[in-house]
Amino acid sequence: MTQPTTKIPISSIILDEDIYPRKGIDPRRVGIFAENIRDGFQFEPIEVEPDPGKPGRYRLLDGAHRWSAYKSTGVAEVEAVIKDLDGTDPLLYAAKKAIGPKQLTEDEARDTARRAYTRNSSLSSADIGKAIGRARRTVDSYIADLKAATQMGMDIKIFRMNRLGIPQDRIAKRLGQAREVIRDHLAKMAVLPNPPNTDLSKGFTVSQVAEKHNWTEPMVWSLALEDKEDLERFKELGWGLRTWDQWEWNDCDKRFGDDWPGRIPAQLIAHILFYFSKQNDLVLDPMAGGGVTPDTCLALSRRCWAFDMTDRPKTRPEIEPHTWTPAPDQHLSWPVSSKEKADLIIFDPPYFDKKAADYDRKSISGLPKKEYLEFLEAFFALLKLNAKKTTRLAFINADWRDFQSKPAAEESGKGAILIDDYLRILNKTDWQHTHIIQAPMSAQRFSAVVVAAMQKKRILGVTSRYVIVLKQIG
Ligand SMILES: C[S@@+](CC[C@H](N)C(=O)[O-])C[C@H]1O[C@@H](n2cnc3c(N)ncnc32)[C@H](O)[C@@H]1O
Numbered sequence: 001m002t003q004p005t006t007k008i009p010i011s012s013i014i015l016d017e018d019i020y021p022r023k024g025i026d027p028r029r030v031g032i033f034a035e036n037i038r039d040g041f042q043f044e045p046i047e048v049e050p051d052p053g054k055p056g057r058y059r060l061l062d063g064a065h066r067w068s069a070y071k072s073t074g075v076a077e078v079e080a081v082i083k084d085l086d087g088t089d090p091l092l093y094a095a096k097k098a099i100g101p102k103q104l105t106e107d108e109a110r111d112t113a114r115r116a117y118t119r120n121s122s123l124s125s126a127d128i129g130k131a132i133g134r135a136r137r138t139v140d141s142y143i144a145d146l147k148a149a150t151q152m153g154m155d156i157k158i159f160r161m162n163r164l165g166i167p168q169d170r171i172a173k174r175l176g177q178a179r180e181v182i183r184d185h186l187a188k189m190a191v192l193p194n195p196p197n198t199d200l201s202k203g204f205t206v207s208q209v210a211e212k213h214n215w216t217e218p219m220v221w222s223l224a225l226e227d228k229e230d231l232e233r234f235k236e237l238g239w240g241l242r243t244w245d246q247w248e249w250n251d252c253d254k255r256f257g258d259d260w261p262g263r264i265p266a267q268l269i270a271h272i273l274f275y276f277s278k279q280n281d282l283v284l285d286p287m288a289g290g291g292v293t294p295d296t297c298l299a300l301s302r303r304c305w306a307f308d309m310t311d312r313p314k315t316r317p318e319i320e321p322h323t324w325t326p327a328p329d330q331h332l333s334w335p336v337s338s339k340e341k342a343d344l345i346i347f348d349p350p351y352f353d354k355k356a357a358d359y360d361r362k363s364i365s366g367l368p369k370k371e372y373l374e375f376l377e378a379f380f381a382l383l384k385l386n387a388k389k390t391t392r393l394a395f396i397n398a399d400w401r402d403f404q405s406k407p408a409a410e411e412s413g414k415g416a417i418l419i420d421d422y423l424r425i426l427n428k429t430d431w432q433h434t435h436i437i438q439a440p441m442s443a444q445r446f447s448a449v450v451v452a453a454m455q456k457k458r459i460l461g462v463t464s465r466y467v468i469v470l471k472q473i474g
Contacts, residue, residue, distance in 0.1 A: 033069035062097035165303025260290025284342035408460035
């Protein structure tokens, strides 16, 4: 079947090496083609696809030698078939086309197979083989090491999610695998920690072992601290335990969680876990952001289900994607159907307004005050509905005052959200506070120049942050 062609300027076509399967262009072939063109010979049209990154430009899929010959003869426009590959890998498509007139060399076949697999590890050896003109087994031998590394990545992800107590069906869904595949992997899990454990017993540090085995530090901590009591874990992690209700740290512990807007110190999460949960309890973090809660749960041996609107499947498979959005009937939906309910909920929402620019457009941080508080009210009611009688809620929040440009005496308090506003909503939704812990944010983020300017204008800044711990009324 002949495909429709379009005349496009030759200058709008590029040879993108990322999707070109050959090592180079053969100048002799180009020379012969150029002579044929001058003699008036009509070639098959070349094939291109729209360049995904550059509107109005095209990437060559088939016809690199013809395209070079046209260019060398000074032709301005060529007939081309503009393809929509609809998800087919362009490198493999180009390879399949290239082997029509001439097989790929051994080097080209190996290189194309490896590049294709690196771009998309769900491609099978058979699929790659078909495109590059090699047997499945040959492709297996080309990509054996890459496959092993991907497999290892998958094992570690399953291990981590399993350790956090995420049910198998959700692990399977999150990793795009069949449940049987997850079950088979889990059967091998008992031996997976052996190599890192051996290195730990030889005296290597947690960070050395993490780096060597490509594990995250919190996962190695979860092995290194296995069977230890909480107090011992605090000691080994270098976290001095606060005995009173004032928790203050100058810095986040960089070993836990990612660099994330509004990142909470792991020490703060660890204190919530220490006082309000036991080992193996189930902790829920509905807006987990950079992952401090699941990381700290690994180190303190708690299970953890974490959710966030930001989806990072490669680095944070344990944070399941979910956006809490009220439906038109003002109902929020619960992301999972499991019967099990959390023992402790750690809820650290983005603060009102201040951080809106840091997060996704759909983040609740961008809501006006009234809607923000309405969202929280609906959310606390939803948490109550999905909690058990004994569930504790730890709600982390900061006072919000519009202090930035006003002397303290001129603040009207109109747009402010203070701790009593939150308490009112919480009590209204049947949550009773048992503790209000002061956990101020570090004032170090303000530079000396800013501080001097604030003092001059009598501006009273905010570092107040609280952990309000609650249980259900009744
Ligand atoms: C303050 S951050 C959490 C930080 C986290 N505790 C940490 O230390 O890394 C708040 C998170 O809420 C998420 N978020 C905001 N609105 C959301 C919504 N409607 N549904 C789900 N997540 C939301 C943001 O993506 C952000 O990661």
